[in-house]
Amino acid sequence: xxxxxxxxxxxGRRLAAHRWSSSMTAVQATPSALPRDFFCEHSASKSRxxxxxxxxxxxSSLQAVMTCKDALVAHHAxxxxxxxxxxxVLTEPQQSTADKLLTVLPDAPAASFRHALDQACAGVWTxxxxxxxxxxxxxxxWVQESGEEAALPISxxxxxxxxxxxxxxxxxxxxxxxxxxxxxxxxxxxxAAAASGWEPLPPEELTEDDPHDLTGAVMFAAETTGDLxxxxxxxxxxxxxxxxxxxxxxxxxxxxxxxxxxxxxxxxLRRANHSDTRLLTGAVPESEDEQPDFxxxxxxxxxxxxxxxxxxxxxxxxxxxxxxxxxxxxxxxxDAAYDDAAELGDRPVTQDDDGAWGFFSRLPQVTWRxxxxxxxxxARACDDLAGDLKSGRWPxxxxxxxxxVLHLALGDAPEHREAGxxxxxxxxxxxxxxxxFDACSDFFFQDHDVLWLYDSKYSEGAGEAExxxxxxxxxxxxxxxxxxxxxxVPARSPERGHRR
Numbered sequence: 001x002x003x004x005x006x007x008x009x010x011x012g013r014r015l016a017a018h019r020w021s022s023s024m025t026a027v028q029a030t031p032s033a034l035p036r037d038f039f040c041e042h043s044a045s046k047s048r049x050x051x052x053x054x055x056x057x058x059x060s061s062l063q064a065v066m067t068c069k070d071a072l073v074a075h076h077a078x079x080x081x082x083x084x085x086x087x088x089v090l091t092e093p094q095q096s097t098a099d100k101l102l103t104v105l106p107d108a109p110a111a112s113f114r115h116a117l118d119q120a121c122a123g124v125w126t127x128x129x130x131x132x133x134x135x136x137x138x139x140x141x142w143v144q145e146s147g148e149e150a151a152l153p154i155s156x157x158x159x160x161x162x163x164x165x166x167x168x169x170x171x172x173x174x175x176x177x178x179x180x181x182x183x184x185x186x187x188x189x190x191x192a193a194a195a196s197g198w199e200p201l202p203p204e205e206l207t208e209d210d211p212h213d214l215t216g217a218v219m220f221a222a223e224t225t226g227d228l229x230x231x232x233x234x235x236x237x238x239x240x241x242x243x244x245x246x247x248x249x250x251x252x253x254x255x256x257x258x259x260x261x262x263x264x265x266x267x268x269l270r271r272a273n274h275s276d277t278r279l280l281t282g283a284v285p286e287s288e289d290e291q292p293d294f295x296x297x298x299x300x301x302x303x304x305x306x307x308x309x310x311x312x313x314x315x316x317x318x319x320x321x322x323x324x325x326x327x328x329x330x331x332x333x334x335d336a337a338y339d340d341a342a343e344l345g346d347r348p349v350t351q352d353d354d355g356a357w358g359f360f361s362r363l364p365q366v367t368w369r370x371x372x373x374x375x376x377x378x379a380r381a382c383d384d385l386a387g388d389l390k391s392g393r394w395p396x397x398x399x400x401x402x403x404x405v406l407h408l409a410l411g412d413a414p415e416h417r418e419a420g421x422x423x424x425x426x427x428x429x430x431x432x433x434x435x436x437f438d439a440c441s442d443f444f445f446q447d448h449d450v451l452w453l454y455d456s457k458y459s460e461g462a463g464e465a466e467x468x469x470x471x472x473x474x475x476x477x478x479x480x481x482x483x484x485x486x487x488x489v490p491a492r493s494p495e496r497g498h499r500r
Contacts, residue, residue, distance in 0.1 A: 050062045067109060200212060
């Protein structure tokens, strides 16, 4: 079967068409299972590596992979097998470690380890026998034999399947998930799904575009383990909604209207279009075309060049051009924060994201595990500071969250300067204090303590080499307290909500 790239969007198809089956499909020529995980077992004289296998016809099982005398070698072998099963290949450093293990292992366990690596990379584990199958005359029949119906499960008593929204005593939350998978090895994906018990659609229901029911195989994996060798997850987005009878909501099975969820256009495309518009036209995109009149909001004082020490006219001035660039930076940060929060949800930011989350990857690592609601608060903090400028006020942070986003905006603001004498920015009155963002940093903040969080001692993994935990974050700077209002400045209205 040829290997090809394939993009699937899972949704709208029921899993019922794919059944657990006691027979192997045409994809599998020999009895096999799907390796789920690898473990170590130690005794006083030896260590064993075990594989957890998922079988198509019964419960998962443990199978021995290899036995050796060195516990550390066993741990390294189990870790490498996990990585091979997860990624389908070992990196050069991982392969180098595997080669070292093969040189220190005796011939028999070395051969077993080498064979196990091959199977882990393939994502399919060959077993010596078909494994457990449910007998047709199972003596342990849980269904009552007296002719009466079996007792309903507790879930059916609490939440009857035929109940309408108003009949259910508790709240109902609807969660719709959008997942996209890139199938980089079609044969491996089909074989792995079959080993887990997936069965393709009957031949008469298959189409020319998908003759092996690859869509069904990926759906099966997405609704069971969510992990399928030969595939990479490109997108995993959720939308949650509390259903309310008062506003006309209804559970899906009783809904008179189709259940629709708008995940919006792609955030990467929006960001690319946003950047392209600035680069090609030198103008602000249409979504931001109602720019405040910064020349009027921050009118310049009469010019004075005396530079005498006590001359108030010579004091630093927050100029219209400086205000316009800072406002543009805050608006763009807010849009990026809302986009990233919707895309990222409650998932943590990691080093592996490599800056993919343009806003939240820039924050100190101590914030990377915060919730979606917290992230929306950061987006609103950008809007609040932009609102100060739009109202003709200096942006004065009222909490640590606003301090952090204002620091980011001051760093980004110079990049928003438009080229060309005919640009709207160039039409603003010029002043000697234009673009003095260092002075903004001096005047707008009470202190810069929040920047301490960028110290590496607060980063995840800090101190691991010395066997110590990362330094404890001061309570006032802990991300959970970022939205606590400062006591010496007026608080913002708690009723202001989020822009989106």
